[in-house]
Amino acid sequence: MAGRMVVFACAGCGAELTAPVSRVALPDHAHQFYQWVLMPALLEPGTYAVDPEPQGPPWRMWDEVGAEEAAARGVYAPVISLSYGPAGRVAVAPGDVRWTAPILARCVGYCCGHHGGEGVNLACAGCGRAVATRVDDCSYWQVVWLEPGAVRRVVQEESAPVIAGWEDLPCEPAVDLAGRWNPIWEAAAGVALARVVVASGGGPVRVADGPAARFFQPWLDFLLPRKGVAKVLGVVGPGVGESRADIVLVPRHPQTGRAWRVRLGTAVPLAGGVWAGLAFGDGWPPVPASGRMPDGVLRDEPPPRPPWVRFEPDQDLFVHRLARSPQVREPWLRAIYDRVREGTRWRSVDG
Template sequence: MDVCVYGCAGCGAELTAPVARVPLPPETHLTYGHGWLPPLMEPGTYAVDPEPSGPPYGAFEDLSEAEAEARGLFAPVWPLSFGKSGRIVVAPGDSRGTVLIPEHGGDSCRGVCAGALPTMACAACGLLVASRVDDCGLWQAVWYEPDAVRRMPATAPAPARPSGPVPPVLPDGWWNPRLEAAAGAALAPLLRASGGGPVALPDGAVGDVFGRALRRLLPAGGPAKRAGLAGPGLPGDGLDIALVPYDPATCEPWRPPGGPATVPLPASVWAYLAGPAETSPVPASGTLPHGVLRDDYPLPDHPWELFRPDRRATLRTLARMPEVRLPWLRALYERC
């Protein structure tokens, strides 16, 4: 597991707690509503954004076709960052030894957002090293500038990361945006792997999450490719398309045997999809038939509306696939 601390490139002071690398969450650059969001990253973790991120922003039309392809963009995207690539993101609680400079922030509302200059300086030498983000609608995070910090050996292990499925429904009755974003990002490779034909999904959570979108976007009838879950404990035998988790140790998608097309998911989202259906916490007794649930316990949270993958995550992911230039997939991109 890749565990390190990040230190100031100017004086070497430690600027983070020990952190372990994880994949960049699919919801990273998506905004939600006008309230405060929780931290983007779990404690003790960090991720690296391989693409340009943060200000300044520009128009996709400012790029030539060759420049867009060099950046891995094959369809229009908005907003388009012309900032630095390789920024490192951690939870705010894992930041160390910095001083906030709020006047460097951008046009924020009820918090702080990134501006033209980093909003955090090294407390030891004053080098501008990072930007704090906690404005309404934005995931709380600290983004370190890749040229202002350097990796250093960790003197202690990173804290144990929480494991288990993502809670699908929030206490207020709305779907968890982390699940919506992950499903939206996964929908793009699902569409690519479909080849433009129908896809057969298993019953249960997988069908609930992806079924409506695939029925709207893909034709019905004819031979269908079989999609389902594969991963630890689920070999995925006979699948044409495998929904797989990221390996927490390598940050690479799990590779099932047989070579089906793979659709990666955050481990917590995959765990939710692979979990058992609703079961009674109280053993049924007496003459209740098998499969009948007792009704004398509180039901789990149910959302206000049917599930929809986040369209923005689908578009962001499709735009970065060379296959989006195929006429049938570009037509789906335009429909989304």
């Protein structure tokens, strides 16, 4: 059943600061830093997502915080610094923001826009209350983060979109038509890889035959032992059926954030569009067909080019997720964490 759309209004004067929006799951790539390119919007128009983790300034260094206090905040391995900003910030597409004005002293960035490093940089145009942080510089997904204490939700009469069924998951291609790896895939794979490593218990993992082996096996071989009795990693979900695999990649619904339930194996959620690409699309973009075009086949000319570099899960997101897994305090997993975080880059993996 669909809920209601909401508008976020200034907690001070009540001015409406967004268009009507409906809630979706926070994407894995919400805090991805991706090369030196101008990125698109993080979210689709008309949607919002909530970040459960603290984000933004003030920051405190690890040596100042200490392991005990960090663990109380959900971080179980050393990081450079911890955010003491608010949890529960609300992400919206920049085009859905209304009635705000820039706080010029905090609008800092590099070559293309604002990176949000100085904190809240948008104020309510009605009363001047600091309400949000706009991020639109190169390498960052474009988004506006509404401060949870500065805005309030106003429920609208309009119904929110109906929750899509599992069979309607969109298929996110791993490669774009220019032959570049999709950063959404890299982010989702980095987060899922961390969870698979945790589920491995420190032993080898063999990926069952299929597209998932191409994207995960090299990195599992790099991170985990190759000898011994291996756990099997499979793909399970709507239209795929059950599996006897020990660890299973299951889709995470893009609207609700819920993971597909399984009866057997340890479930590792994977972004729904990426999971669908693995399960049904082989991860690749549409290719042209000759003769009469069958229903459902997309024409694409010229053919898409294959990537000229190998696929790499997002290493920073891998480290971020591992640091927030309580199991990282176990010696075998802490050793993996330290090895990856302290300078062993993915490029050292045998291709």
